Amino acid sequence: MPAHNRRVFMLHAIAGPTALTALTAPGSARAQAATDAVKETDAYPKSMGFRLNTANVDQAKFPRHEAAQKCSECQLFSGKPGEATGTCSFFKRVVPLDGWCRNFKPRKAAA
Ligand code: SF4
Numbered sequence: 001m002p003a004h005n006r007r008v009f010m011l012h013a014i015a016g017p018t019a020l021t022a023l024t025a026p027g028s029a030r031a032q033a034a035t036d037a038v039k040e041t042d043a044y045p046k047s048m049g050f051r052l053n054t055a056n057v058d059q060a061k062f063p064r065h066e067a068a069q070k071c072s073e074c075q076l077f078s079g080k081p082g083e084a085t086g087t088c089s090f091f092k093r094v095v096p097l098d099g100w101c102r103n104f105k106p107r108k109a110a111a
Pocket residue numbers: 050070071072074075076077087088089090091095099100101102103104105
């Protein structure tokens with residue numbers, strides 16, 4: 001049995017066919033993760049203080065937050081000019097230009 005088939009067989013045996021299909025199907029949550037927008041109510045982003053708009057950050061909870069900090073100014077953000085959103089490499093999902101989380105990393109100034 002080829003190695004790939006053996007792996008698939010073992011995954012079926014361990015996780016069951018439904019779980020394997022959910023992980024590998026093109027429309028599965030895992031496959032869509034890179035293109036889905038981060039939501040403030042998602043557990044992990046919520047734990048990171050994520051806000052769709054930096055103006056709505058709880059300053060008492062995140063005293064180091066500054067109004068000028070937003071996704072579009074973060075090293076971990078990549079977006080195309082003219083678009084309202086981009087990809088955050090930390091969450092590996094889509095965030096708005098004005099978003100923020102406590103993992104904000106300022107872009108390095110051009111030399
Ligand atoms: S890591 Fe940076 S780009 Fe990602 S959500 Fe936080 S502030 Fe925005």
